[in-house]
Amino acid sequence: MTIDHRDFPRRHLFDLAKGLIYLDGNSLGPPVKGSEDIAYSVIDSEWKKELISAWNTCGWIELPHTVGNLLAPIIGVSLDTISMGDTLSVKLFQVLAAAVEMRPKRKVVLTDSGNFPSDLYIANGLLDTLGRGHQLKITKPDQVIKKINDEVAVVCLTHVDYRTGRKHDMAEITTRAHECGSVVIWDLAHSAGALPLELETIQAEFAVGCTYKYLNGGPGAPAFVYVRPDLVSSIQPVMPGWLGHKKPFSMDIRYTPAKGVGRFRIGTPSVIQFKILEHALALWKNVDLYKLYDQSVVLSELFIAEMKARCPSLELISPSNPTQRGSQVSFASKHAYPLIQSLIDRKVIGDFREPNILRFGLAPLYVDENQVIAAVQILEQVINERVWQQDKYQTKKKVT
């Protein structure tokens, strides 16, 4: 794929229907052009022709490592510090187990109510399984800094709140945690590919994330795990997988972990999803994440200003200070669900989130100022003409 060096948008790199305003890339990113050809050719030229040999000849066995290296600069870490595979929940389970083990005398895992509920399920599930009296303490997002103290074993947070877009100060929290001797885990699901990250600089111990949102890896794309390299050799993974073994094909009855972060591998990588993700990550070589985020701020400021002018009945629930936001804006309305459904019918794809949230992701790679203005104009029309009151927009579908 040839990439030109204009800045944003770069909509020509994506497969998006003309006229569609896609403000839901923070839920599922659109395909990078050629994704379908990649999937076809992995099956046609690799699986079909090479069969079992493809694990060697086509580099399949190394994908969790090689694709991790494509991701490394995007989240601000060195090569060979990321392993990929499974889903974010499984990766979180692994790193949280490793993290609590690093502070065996402490019993508190600190998180906040802005975290994904799924992260809370996994954290509680793990702590119950350990059965060693750990407690998951859920504080308010703005209280996190105050609540970190020397009883806290692990601070486990999602960087950008999936509902409001509120962004934690990763550096400040990580520094404070380290002052108190706590270990830090960052969930970057709504950050990776949306804003510049300097994970290595801030010396966070662990990070996990998914790749199907701003990174456009496709539905069910592999997750990632980062482990600070000075720590990894002392970690015995809680789910010791075959491919995390030092010598998987020795078929040794005893488990010996692989040298680096590769020990967090579990089973067979989902090769076809990996290859699609590899293709999607290639475009980031030519993206300056600082510029990308600057443009995201331009878009979100414009969105908020337009909403204030045209749809004043909707309440901004994202921080009004752009330095405190990720790459999304959210509004509350008791009619949020039918409003979003009305928008979707008019080719403006946003997201409803319980209980009353309209959520709009702003990915500068394929969203521009004109689209932001058009989206708000359409919403204005939906409100003024009471479109959302139509019966067909009222009933909630199973999932959104």
Place this chain on the structure above:
Amino acid sequence: MTIDHRDFPRRHLFDLAKGLIYLDGNSLGPPVKGSEDIAYSVIDSEWKKELISAWNTCGWIELPHTVGNLLAPIIGVSLDTISMGDTLSVKLFQVLAAAVEMRPKRKVVLTDSGNFPSDLYIANGLLDTLGRGHQLKITKPDQVIKKINDEVAVVCLTHVDYRTGRKHDMAEITTRAHECGSVVIWDLAHSAGALPLELETIQAEFAVGCTYKYLNGGPGAPAFVYVRPDLVSSIQPVMPGWLGHKKPFSMDIRYTPAKGVGRFRIGTPSVIQFKILEHALALWKNVDLYKLYDQSVVLSELFIAEMKARCPSLELISPSNPTQRGSQVSFASKHAYPLIQSLIDRKVIGDFREPNILRFGLAPLYVDENQVIAAVQILEQVINERVWQQDKYQTKKKVT
């Protein structure tokens, strides 16, 4: 795809090069014809066009359930008792945790040395994590029945030995385990799609397996988990995932498990791999597994007879009684590695397994009698002409 009703082989359903003798379907099955078109169209017609809506409109969110229902008759269980996703290791971790919890006063998990090393890693990893004094007892395969007693919480076995093809008597072991009050987990990695299974009839509590071997789901295809339906409602999954929640999109901060086996779901399903697997499983509607296994016995008996006649220096390490074998035959030789490499170069694809094993999978869907005879003739030639002594066949590659 139109399927004719001749019996075996049905090589026209598969994408296999002419002249290739593929005896490694127990490691990675070949693609069912049209797999590449399915992958292409999921991206082109679903992801690209429907974007986030595809989770509803294209049934993506239900794939772990709907694809599980395609698998159900293949492993001999009722509909709605299988959930799919992740890898076998993750699924095993989940069910073993549930199983030990069912017998809280017992501390022994019984397995055998014929199990996959990866299953042993996971079992040990889980028991260490629990930290409640459980012991993984590894006995010899033929001693399993004798070692089951009322101290055994869980009997955790792989049905067909990945090296020798030795097959456990699932009914006998399960019955014995139940007499002693033990819970049973079967790993069906080398069984599903290779032989008829009557998992429900024998009343086993749990089963797990992968779908990229005899089921041709492709590299990294999703794994499966079966839970006996009368048990599932009392299980609190050890890795409580978002999509295993009763109402995932309520974003409830508390975890409430889904009604049935769906509670074993964790994160986002790998949609593209799922769709390829769904396509691969469709052909099984017209396969009688009893007939398939009968033909597998014809092939393995022929293989063994031919080997005895032509390659007597190689020692059969599979059971000579076909009722005690899965759908593979294995031989030992101190030259196993170069012999297999020589065969691969001659378009006979078998597998080397440490330390000295030549392993041949026999999938009657695409392997016939002529191929079996030809394979052994080529091996005879490789041995008689000392082809395997060539330098290029001596050095072990990283993976096989």
